[in-house]
Amino acid sequence: MKFDVAIIGGGPAGYSAAETAGKAGLRVVLFEKQSLGGVCLNEGCIPTKTLLYSAKVYDLAKHASKYAVTVPEVSFDPARIVARKSKVVRKLVLGVKAKLAESKVVLVQGEARIVDKHTIRCGEETYTCDKLILCTGSETFTPPVKGVDAVTYWTHREALECKALPASLVIVGGGVIGMEFASFFGSLGVEVTIVELLDEILPGMDRELSGLLRSEYAKRGVKFMLSTRVASLAQAGEQVVVSCENTDGQESLAADKLLLSVGRRPVIHGFGLENLGLSMAGNKAVTVNDTMETSVPGVYACGDLTGFSMLAHTAVREAEVAVHHILGKDDAMSYRAIPAVVYTNPELAGVGQTEETLQSAGIAYDTVKLPMAFSGRFVAENEGVNGLCKILLSKSDRRVLGVHVLGNPASEIITLAGMAIEWKLTAEEWKKIVFPHPTVGEIFREAAL
Numbered sequence: 142m143k144f145d146v147a148i149i150g151g152g153p154a155g156y157s158a159a160e161t162a163g164k165a166g167l168r169v170v171l172f173e174k175q176s177l178g179g180v181c182l183n184e185g186c187i188p189t190k191t192l193l194y195s196a197k198v199y200d201l202a203k204h205a206s207k208y209a210v211t212v213p214e215v216s217f218d219p220a221r222i223v224a225r226k227s228k229v230v231r232k233l234v235l236g237v238k239a240k241l242a243e244s245k246v247v248l249v250q251g252e253a254r255i256v257d258k259h260t261i262r263c264g265e266e267t268y269t270c271d272k273l274i275l276c277t278g279s280e281t282f283t284p285p286v287k288g289v290d291a292v293t294y295w296t297h298r299e300a301l302e303c304k305a306l307p308a309s310l311v312i313v314g315g316g317v318i319g320m321e322f323a324s325f326f327g328s329l330g331v332e333v334t335i336v337e338l339l340d341e342i343l344p345g346m347d348r349e350l351s352g353l354l355r356s357e358y359a360k361r362g363v364k365f366m367l368s369t370r371v372a373s374l375a376q377a378g379e380q381v382v383v384s385c386e387n388t389d390g391q392e393s394l395a396a397d398k399l400l401l402s403v404g405r406r407p408v409i410h411g412f413g414l415e416n417l418g419l420s421m422a423g424n425k426a427v428t429v430n431d432t433m434e435t436s437v438p439g440v441y442a443c444g445d446l447t448g449f450s451m452l453a454h455t456a457v458r459e460a461e462v463a464v465h466h467i468l469g470k471d472d473a474m475s476y477r478a479i480p481a482v483v484y485t486n487p488e489l490a491g492v493g494q495t496e497e498t499l500q501s502a503g504i505a506y507d508t509v510k511l512p513m514a515f516s517g518r519f520v521a522e523n524e525g526v527n528g529l530c531k532i533l534l535s536k537s538d539r540r541v542l543g544v545h546v547l548g549n550p551a552s553e554i555i556t557l558a559g560m561a562i563e564w565k566l567t568a569e570e571w572k573k574i575v576f577p578h579p580t581v582g583e584i585f586r587e588a589a590l
C-alpha cells in the first residue's frame with residue numbers, strides 16, 4: 142500500500158500530524174501499537190487532570206463554609222472517581238478517532254517496524270511512503286535503585302487505577318507527575334511523602350514559586366525530603382521500605398504504596414530506527430531542525446521522541462510544523478513560549494525564561510512581583526488564599542521574557558503571557574491589550590502597569 146505520509150505513533154504528535162496532513166489532502170497512514178491517543182489521552186494529561194478535578198471538587202465541598210455554603214456531609218468514592226476518569230478517556234479517544242476518519246487517515250492498529258525511510262512493515266503488510274513522521278513518544282524511566290526488582294511499586298499507570306486508597310504513599314520524584322499525584326492522594330487523605338534528589342521540587346519551574354507551592358502542601362501534611370537519595374528498596378510484607386540518604390544521615394520510610402516518578406525517556410528502540418541512520422542526541426533522542434526534519438531528508442520526528450520539551454502541546458505544534466514543511470508551507474518551530482503547568486491546587490504555571498535560566502545565560506532582567514490578590518476576581522474566588530505573579534522583563538528594552546503564576550487558574554491565563562513572549566511585546570505594549578474585567582488574567586495588566 143502506498144501513502145504520501147506514514148506516521149508511527151498515535152499520541153498527540155502522531156494524531157495531530159495525521160489529521161493536519163489528511164485535511165490537506167495527503168494520503169496518510171497512522172500506526173498505533175497500543176491505544177490511540179498515546180500517553181496523553183490514555184495515561185497522562187487527561188486522566189490525571191480528571192482525577193485531580195474530583196479531588197478539587199472534594200476540597201471545595203469540604204471548605205464550602207468559607208464561601209458561606211453549608212455542605213452537611215462530604216465524602217468520595219475512589220472507585221467511581223477512577224471509573225469517571227476512564228469514561229472521560231474513552232470519550233476523548235473516540236473524538237480523535239472521528240477526526241482521523243474525517244481526514245481520511247488510514248489507521249493501522251499494530252506495531253510498525255521501519256525497513257527504510259520509504260518502507261514500513263506492520264504485521265504481514267508492507268506500506269510504502271514518500272515521507273515518514275516518527276512520533277513514538279516516551280516511556281517511564283525506572284531508576285536503577287538497589288532492590289527495585291524485588292518490590293511492588295506503582296508507576297503513574299497503576300496510580301491512575303487506584304480504586305482503594307492506601308493509608309500511606311511514598312513518591313520518589315518531586316517533578317510535575319509526582320506533585321500532581323501528591324496533590325490527588327493528599328487531598329483524599331493519604332499520608333504522602335515525596336523524596337526528591339534535588340534541593341527543590343519541580344525542576345525547570347520558577348524556583349521561588351515552586352518553594353511556595355511546596356510550603357503550601359507541607360502545611361496540608363505532605364512531607365518533603367529534599368536533597369535526598371533513595372539508597373535501596375525492600376518489601377516488608379504488604380509494605381515497601383524506602384531507605385534514604387541525605388546530609389542528615391539515613392532514614393527508612395515504610396509505606397503501603399510506592400510511586401516511582403523520576404522521569405521519562407524517548408522510545409528509540411525496537412522499531413528499526415537504527416535502519417535510518419539518523420543523527421541522535423547522545424543516543425537518547427532524535428535530533429531535528431526547526432522544521433522537525435531529522436538529519437535524513439523526508440524523515441521527521443515530533444513529540445517526546447525529540448526528548449527536550451516532553452509536553453503534549455509542544456508535540457501538537459511540532460506535528461503541525463512538520464506537516465507544513467511537507468506541504469511546502471513556510472513555518473518553523475519556536476520554543477520561546479512553551480507554557481509549563483503543574484495542575485496542583487493551586488496551580489503553578491510558567492512560560493518563557495525563569496530567573497534561573499536568565500542568570501545562567503547572563504541576561505540582565507527586572508522582576509515584577511505582584512500578589513494574586515491584586516486581581517479582584519482572584520479575591521472573590523479564593524477565600525483566605527493568596528498566590529504570586531512574577532514577570533521577568535528585559536532590562537534593556539522591557540520585553541517580556543518570562544512569566545510565572547502560582548494561583549488558580551494559572552493554567553488558563555498563562556497563554557496570555559505566552560503570547561506576549563512569543564510576539565516579543567514590551568510591558569507597555571502588553572498593557573495596551575484590553576482584558577475583560579473581572580478576570581484573574583488582569584493580574585498581568587496590573588503587573589505590567
Ligand SMILES: Cc1cc2nc3c(=O)[nH]c(=O)nc-3n(C[C@H](O)[C@H](O)[C@H](O)COP(=O)(O)OP(=O)(O)OC[C@H]3O[C@@H](n4cnc5c(N)ncnc54)[C@H](O)[C@@H]3O)c2cc1C
Nearest residue numbers: 150152153154174179180181185253278444445451452453
Ligand atoms: C502521568 C502523566 C501526566 C502528564 N500530564 C501532562 C500534562 O498535563 N500536560 C502535558 O502537556 N503533558 C503531560 N504529560 C506528557 C504527555 O503525555 C506527553 O508529552 C505526550 O503524550 C507526548 O506525545 P507523543 O505523541 O510524543 O507521544 P505518546 O503520547 O507517548 O504517544 C506515542 C505513541 O506511539 C505508539 N508507538 C510507539 N512505538 C510504536 C510503534 N513502533 N508502532 C506503533 N505505535 C508505536 C505508542 O503506543 C504511543 O501510543 C504527562 C505524562 C504523564 C505520564
